[in-house]
Amino acid sequence: xxxxxxxxxxxxxxxxxxxxxxxxxxxxxxxxxxxxxxxxxxxxxxxxxxxxxxxxxxxxxxxxxxxxxxxxxxxxxxxxxxxxxxxxxxxxxxxxxxxxxxxxxxxxxxxxxxxxxxxxxxxxxxxxxxxxxxxxxxxxxxxxxxxxxxxxxxxxxxxxxxxxxxxxxxxxxxxxxxxxxxxxxxxxxxxxxxxxxxxxxxxxxxxxxxxxxxxxxxxxxxxxxxxxxxxxxxxxxxxxxxxxxxxxxxxxxxxxxxxxxxxxxxxxxxxxxxxxxxxxxxxxxxxxxxxxxxxxxxxxxxx
Amino acid sequence: xxxxxxxxxxxxxxxxxxxxxxxxxxxxxxxxxxxxxxxxxxxxxxxxxxxxxxxxxxxxxxxxxxxxxxxxxxxxxxxxxxxxxxxxxxxxxxxxxxxxxxxxxxxxxxxxxxxxxxxxxxxxxxxxxxxxxxxxxxxxxxxxxxxxxxxxxxxxxxxxxxxxxxxxxxxxxxxxxxxxxxxxxxxxxxxxxxxxxxxxxxxxxxxxxxxxxxxxxxxxxxxxxxxxxxxxxxxxxxxxxxxxxxxxxxxxxxxxxxxxxxxxxxxxxxxxxxxxxxxxxxxxxxxxxxxxxxxxxxxxxxxxxxxxxxxxxxxxxxxxxxxxxxxxxxxxxxxxxxxxxxxxxxxxxxxxxxxxxxxxxxxxxxxxxxxxxxxxxxxxxxxxxxxxxxxxxxxxxxxxxxxxxxxxxxxxxxxxxxxxxxxxxxxxxxxxxxxxxxxxxxxxxxxxxxxxxxxxxxxxxxxxxxxxxxxxxxxxxxxxxxxxxxxxxxxxxx
Numbered sequence: 001x002x003x004x005x006x007x008x009x010x011x012x013x014x015x016x017x018x019x020x021x022x023x024x025x026x027x028x029x030x031x032x033x034x035x036x037x038x039x040x041x042x043x044x045x046x047x048x049x050x051x052x053x054x055x056x057x058x059x060x061x062x063x064x065x066x067x068x069x070x071x072x073x074x075x076x077x078x079x080x081x082x083x084x085x086x087x088x089x090x091x092x093x094x095x096x097x098x099x100x101x102x103x104x105x106x107x108x109x110x111x112x113x114x115x116x117x118x119x120x121x122x123x124x125x126x127x128x129x130x131x132x133x134x135x136x137x138x139x140x141x142x143x144x145x146x147x148x149x150x151x152x153x154x155x156x157x158x159x160x161x162x163x164x165x166x167x168x169x170x171x172x173x174x175x176x177x178x179x180x181x182x183x184x185x186x187x188x189x190x191x192x193x194x195x196x197x198x199x200x201x202x203x204x205x206x207x208x209x210x211x212x213x214x215x216x217x218x219x220x221x222x223x224x225x226x227x228x229x230x231x232x233x234x235x236x237x238x239x240x241x242x243x244x245x246x247x248x249x250x251x252x253x254x255x256x257x258x259x260x261x262x263x264x265x266x267x268x269x270x271x272x273x274x275x276x277x278x279x280x281x282x283x284x285x286x287x288x289x290x291x292x293x294x295x296x297x298x299x300x301x302x303x
Numbered sequence: 304x305x306x307x308x309x310x311x312x313x314x315x316x317x318x319x320x321x322x323x324x325x326x327x328x329x330x331x332x333x334x335x336x337x338x339x340x341x342x343x344x345x346x347x348x349x350x351x352x353x354x355x356x357x358x359x360x361x362x363x364x365x366x367x368x369x370x371x372x373x374x375x376x377x378x379x380x381x382x383x384x385x386x387x388x389x390x391x392x393x394x395x396x397x398x399x400x401x402x403x404x405x406x407x408x409x410x411x412x413x414x415x416x417x418x419x420x421x422x423x424x425x426x427x428x429x430x431x432x433x434x435x436x437x438x439x440x441x442x443x444x445x446x447x448x449x450x451x452x453x454x455x456x457x458x459x460x461x462x463x464x465x466x467x468x469x470x471x472x473x474x475x476x477x478x479x480x481x482x483x484x485x486x487x488x489x490x491x492x493x494x495x496x497x498x499x500x501x502x503x504x505x506x507x508x509x510x511x512x513x514x515x516x517x518x519x520x521x522x523x524x525x526x527x528x529x530x531x532x533x534x535x536x537x538x539x540x541x542x543x544x545x546x547x548x549x550x551x552x553x554x555x556x557x558x559x560x561x562x563x564x565x566x567x568x569x570x571x572x573x574x575x576x577x578x579x580x581x582x583x584x585x586x587x588x589x590x591x592x593x594x595x596x597x598x599x600x601x602x603x604x605x606x607x608x609x610x611x612x613x614x615x616x617x618x619x620x621x622x623x624x625x626x627x628x629x630x631x632x633x634x635x636x637x638x639x640x641x642x643x644x645x646x647x648x649x650x651x652x653x654x655x656x657x658x659x660x661x662x663x664x665x666x667x668x669x670x671x672x673x674x675x676x677x678x679x680x681x682x683x684x685x686x687x688x689x690x691x692x693x694x695x696x697x698x699x700x701x702x703x704x705x706x707x708x709x710x711x712x713x714x715x716x717x718x719x720x721x722x723x724x725x726x727x728x729x730x731x732x733x734x735x736x737x738x739x740x741x742x743x744x745x746x747x748x749x750x751x752x753x754x755x756x757x758x759x760x761x762x763x764x765x766x767x768x769x770x771x772x773x774x775x776x777x778x779x780x781x782x783x784x785x786x787x788x789x790x791x792x793x794x795x796x797x
Binding site: 084118119120123153 | 342369504505506507508509510524722725726727728729732733734737
C-alpha cells in the first residue's frame, strides 16, 4: 500500500468519530471545495459511481454550502482570506526555477465557487484559467458569480467545467499541459490520494508546477479543525472535515520523491506552513507544515 | 467646508417621503434603458485633494497603473487651477497645514515637485495659549528633544507646511496629466447613481452606474466618494454619517502683517489662542503674508464679515491681545472698532513678541466663513464603494488635520487596492476593501475625538476647568520628551 493510503494510519475509533460528526474544518480551514475525484479502493472509502472517484458524501456537503460561497462573512471566509497566500506561494514556486514566462495557463481542480479561479483569471500574467469541480451546485454558483465581473467574461479567460478529474481529457502531448495545476484544500477530501494525484499530474506540462494545499493529519489538526473550528468556534461548517483523510507533508514528499520526472532539481519541491490567527489572518509559520495547514508545490521536470 | 461639488443627487431627496415615487420611477426607467454603461475599475467622484491624491497614487504605481480609472468633478478643474505667475502678495483664503507625513506621500507619488514652492511656507514653531488664563505652550523641535541630549543634525526643524489648497490640487492635476491615463469628466455633475442591470451577458446588479450631466454612464467596479461632507456617493451607499454642528463658524482671511514675523523669514511661527468662543489662529505664509482661521459663534462671524477692512484688521489684532470680556463687547459695536481698540490697547500690557506680528491689512475679498461640524461615517466601505476625505469625516479645524486625514485615506486606499490587484481580488468587493476600513477608521476616530475634546475643554470659562487645563498646558510645556511625542503625532509621524 502506498504511504498515501491513509487508512492504515487511522485508528478506527478516530475515523468513526470524525465521520459520524462530519464536521470538518480545518484549523485553518479546508476548503469546502469540491472534492476531487479519484476513484479508489481504500478499505473504508465510500463506494462511488463506476466512472468517478468523487465521494458522493462530499458532493452533497458542498452543495449545501454553495449559496453562501461568496459571502465574505459566511462559512467560506477563511478560504477567501487564504487566497492571497496561494498566489504568493505560486509566485515563489515559479520564481525558484526558470519557469515558463507569462502568460500562464492555469488548471484549478476542485474550484468550488471559484475563489481561486476568479482571482487567477484577473492577474495580468494569466492567459487562461480552466476550473473543474464535480459538484453541480457550486459550479452554478461559480458561473453566476463570474457574470458579475466583465473582466472574467472575456472569451476563454475563465472556463468552468462540471467534471471530475477522470472526465477531463488528458493532453494529447505533455507540452499541451498546463503551466500551473492547482489543487487547493481538496486532498483532505479525497479517500485515495495516490491515484488522484496520478491523474492530476498528467495535466502538468514539463517545467510546469503542481501546487496544492491541505492539512497535516496530526492531533493538533484534529483538535483544531474538527473540534475547535467546527464545534467550539463554529467558524467552519460542521461536516466539512474528515480528519482521517488528511495527508502529511512527509508522506507527500516521500511519494513525489518516488515519481520519475518530478521535483528532480534543486528547489523543485517546496512547502510552506500557514496558520490562521484570529484577528491577524493567515500567517506563514516555518515548520507549520508539520502540524497544520500547508502548501506543497512540485515541478515537473523539463524533458 | 462647504460642499465642493454642487451635486443634486436624487438619492439625497429620498429621505423626503414625497420624493419617493419620483425616485422609484426614475430608477426603473434608467435600468430598463438600452444604453450600455462604460465599464471602469475605479470611478472617483470629487476632484479635491483626497480624490486627486488617490488617482495619482493609482496611476503612479506599476501595480495599479493598468486599472481603468475616471474622475468626475462638478467644477471646471482647469479654470480653478493656480496660475504659475500668481503674485506673491495675494493668497487664497483656503489654506491647509500639510504634515511632513502628507508631504512624504506627495513626494512618493511624484506630485510634490509640481507644487509652486514659492507659495509654500514651512513653519518651525507653534505658540498655543489659553485666552482666559494666559497659560502657554510652545512647540518647536529644539525644546522637544529629550533632556540633556544634544540636538541631532538629522532632527527635523519643520513642524508643518502652510499651503493653499489650490496649490495642492493644481500640483496633483499637473502630475496626473503628466502620468496620463485618467478619463477626466470636468464640469460634469453626477445626475444619478443607481445599481446596474442583470442582463443576459452580464450581471451588473452589484455595480454602481453613475449617470453624468453630459449623458455619459459609467459602471464602477469601485466607486470612490471623494465628494465632500454631503457626499452623494455615501448617500447612495446608504452609509449613515453621524455627528453634530458645533454652532460655530470658521472665519478665514488672507492677511498682510507688518513684517515677516518675530522669527524672521527663516523661523516662522504659528499662533493659536483659545478663546471661550473658539480658537483664533494665525498661520504663516511666505513673505509678510499670513492666513487667519477664527472659530467663533455664527453671530460674531456675521459681525466680523460685515466690518470695514480697517475695523476687521483691528479686531484680528485684538483677538490675540485683548481679554475675552473686551472682545465680547467689541463684537456688539456696529462699527468703529479700530478707534475703540486703539484706546483699549493703550491700557493693556501685552508682550508683543509673544503674539503674532500686527496685521497691517486684509486682502480684499478674502473674508469668508463656513460652519464647523463634526461628522463621522459609520463605515468607509460598502459593496463597490469606498469613502475618502470629508465624505468619510469632517473635523474641527483647530488642529489643521482635515486635509491630512484625507491624504492619509487616499494613501491607505491606494495601498489596499494595490494589494487586491496583486492577488487578483475584485477591488470592489467588501473583502478586498476591509483593510482600508480597519486601517483608517480607528485612527481618524481618535483624531476626531481629540480635536472635539480640545474644543470642549477650551469652550468654558469655569474657573476649575480653566485652572486644570492651564496647569496641564504648563506641565506639558515643561516636559520636552512629552512635547516631542505630541509634536510627532501632530506631524503625522508614528
